[in-house]
Amino acid sequence: MLAAEVSASPHPLKQTPLHALHLSRGGKMVPFAGYDMPVQYGTGVLKEHLHTRASCGLFDVSHMGQIVLRPKSGRVEDAARALEWLVPQDILALPAGRQRYALFTDEAGGILDDLMVANFGDHLFLVVNAACKAEDEAHLKEHLSDVCTVEPLRSRALIALQGPKAESVLRRFDAEIATMKFMDAGPRRLAGLDCFVSRSGYTGEDGFEISVPADAAEGLAKELLADDAVLPIGLGARDSLRLEAGLCLYGHDLDPATTPVEGALEWSVQKSRRKGGARPGGFPGANAILGQFEQGAARRRVGLRPEGRAPVREGAALFADETSSSPIGSVTSGGFGPSLNAPVAMGYVPSSLAAPDTVVFAEVRGQRLALRTAPMPFVPNTYKR
Amino acid sequence: MTTTTLYTDDHEWLRIEGDVATIGVTDYAQSQLGDVVFVELPKVGRTLKKAEAAAVVESVKAASDVYAPISGEVLEVNSELAGEPALVNSDAAGKAWFFKLKISDRSELGGLMDEAAYQKHIA
Numbered sequence: 100m101l102a103a104e105v106s107a108s109p110h111p112l113k114q115t116p117l118h119a120l121h122l123s124r125g126g127k128m129v130p131f132a133g134y135d136m137p138v139q140y141g142t143g144v145l146k147e148h149l150h151t152r153a154s155c156g157l158f159d160v161s162h163m164g165q166i167v168l169r170p171k172s173g174r175v176e177d178a179a180r181a182l183e184w185l186v187p188q189d190i191l192a193l194p195a196g197r198q199r200y201a202l203f204t205d206e207a208g209g210i211l212d213d214l215m216v217a218n219f220g221d222h223l224f225l226v227v228n229a230a231c232k233a234e235d236e237a238h239l240k241e242h243l244s245d246v247c248t249v250e251p252l253r254s255r256a257l258i259a260l261q262g263p264k265a266e267s268v269l270r271r272f273d274a275e276i277a278t279m280k281f282m283d284a285g286p287r288r289l290a291g292l293d294c295f296v297s298r299s300g301y302t303g304e305d306g307f308e309i310s311v312p313a314d315a316a317e318g319l320a321k322e323l324l325a326d327d328a329v330l331p332i333g334l335g336a337r338d339s340l341r342l343e344a345g346l347c348l349y350g351h352d353l354d355p356a357t358t359p360v361e362g363a364l365e366w367s368v369q370k371s372r373r374k375g376g377a378r379p380g381g382f383p384g385a386n387a388i389l390g391q392f393e394q395g396a397a398r399r400r401v402g403l404r405p406e407g408r409a410p411v412r413e414g415a416a417l418f419a420d421e422t423s424s425s426p427i428g429s430v431t432s433g434g435f436g437p438s439l440n441a442p443v444a445m446g447y448v449p450s451s452l453a454a455p456d457t458v459v460f461a462e463v464r465g466q467r468l469a470l471r472t473a474p475m476p477f478v479p480n481t482y483k484r
Numbered sequence: 485m486t487t488t489t490l491y492t493d494d495h496e497w498l499r500i501e502g503d504v505a506t507i508g509v510t511d512y513a514q515s516q517l518g519d520v521v522f523v524e525l526p527k528v529g530r531t532l533k534k535a536e537a538a539a540v541v542e543s544v545k546a547a548s549d550v551y552a553p554i555s556g557e558v559l560e561v562n563s564e565l566a567g568e569p570a571l572v573n574s575d576a577a578g579k580a581w582f583f584k585l586k587i588s589d590r591s592e593l594g595g596l597m598d599e600a601a602y603q604k605h606i607a
Contacts, residue, residue, distance in 0.1 A: 138545070139518060143518050143519050144518055144519055144543070144544040144545055145518075145519035145521075145544055146519075148544070335518070335544060335545045336544075338545070339544055339545075408521075408522050408566070409522050409524065409542070410521065410522060410542050410547070412546075412547060434544060434545065435521040435522070435542070435543075435544045437519075437544060442521075442522070464524070464540065
């Protein structure tokens with residue numbers, strides 16, 4: 100009954116600087132984006148999830164790409180203006196010490212990756228998805244090399260500390276940490292180390308992401324885990340936490356066939372980059388994307404709450420009713436939400452069916468199960484704004 | 485009436501009493517599955533063929549099929565699992581039985597493992 104969940108990798112798996120720590124803490128290791136990563140520890144996904152929402156979870160996200168964009172002119176606005184060639188977000192107005200969610204788009208308006216961009220005063224700091232990082236680096240180098248050096252930071256780890264106790268845990272390592280607000284980001288001395296810290300994350304909880312030199316990562320992680328409030332959390336709970344928070348997983352909820360408007364990510368495109376704004380367009384796929392801002396898109400990402408207890412997983416076809424034979428869309432992420440104690444999903448439906456409380460049906464093992472479209476996040480976020 | 489417990493290499497147990505087999509998943513299986521959040525059971529009266537998908541166990545992360553270890557008709561299912569799927573984690577070999585089958589072909593029992601062989605299988 101236990102089918103292999105993962106296919107064999109043609110390449111040896113890479114390890115993060117915290118690999119030995121995962122093994123010593125009983126991490127159940129699986130291949131993920133080319134890395135050998137913990138999907139859970141002994142406590143299990145359910146408890147890890149609930150612990151993060153109640154206390155504090157430590158996540159190894161060192162597989163993600165960290166990239167510095169350093170302007171050759173020395174003026175960060177030159178790097179910001181250049182990055183705007185590749186993303187529909189306003190980077191020029193992003194103040195020093197702040198971070199923003201962004202999207203690499205292609206000429207058709209599809210999403211190549213989603214990322215975080217921070218203004219570190221004299222350069223930009225990017226965090227990109229593990230599975231896309233090689234392509235993202237090449238993309239940045241191809242388009243921005245005249246203006247910026249593109250510097251992948253290969254010798255840094257990335258540790259996320261998430262949950263209501265994250266601030267009090269970190270205060271022992273950085274007395275001023277509480278002055279940071281949601282989406283503040285910048286270099287900080289933390290535990291005597293040269294870190295880059297942002298007050299953000301991927302769980303819907305208050306929390307931090309800490310970029311730390313690779314050779315100091317295990318020491319810092321151990322010190323953080325020595326706090327009774329902190330448990331290590333694997334990829335399983337990371338996925339259920341982000342799903343309850345309504346956050347997209349690239350390659351599943353977003354991909355090159357999906358535009359920012361279809362993905363319900365209009366909020367991420369500031370007015371300055373839209374029609375009538377200060378710098379409208381000027382990014383790949385601008386015509387298609389800005390056209391959809393005015394005319395709408397045919398389909399839209401929505402939250403979905405199954406009415407029964409059965410989880411509805413990624414790939415399940417969606418139907419308008421119990422009998423029709425042609426699917427109207429599909430589930431792109433789905434599982435069980437431990438904080439909701441109920442199944443939860445997101446997926447794409449025709450925009451005409453995207454209003455909250457619309458009933459659609461998913462086909463699961465030959466049966467049609469009712470789901471109701473629902474606003475996201477499913478679990479309210481607790482960011483410190 | 486004597487009771488014999490047999491095992492499959494797919495980590496199911498069968499408790500054989502006369503011509504009835506009670507079927508569940510092993511403690512090893514539940515430890516590999518993780519926290520069980522949903523169990524789908526076959527309909528009473530359904531005739532299962534050996535190796536046919538009979539039930540589904542869902543953890544937070546994934547769904548796993550439970551195959552009929554032998555052929556037979558479903559006599560009864562454990563309705564407690566609908567309200568309390570976590571029983572699979574807490575008492576896999578006992579309270580969390582899945583379904584009872586009326587054994588249709590006793591020769592199929594010959595291919596199953598006894599306790600000692602199963603312990604070796606998971607060692």
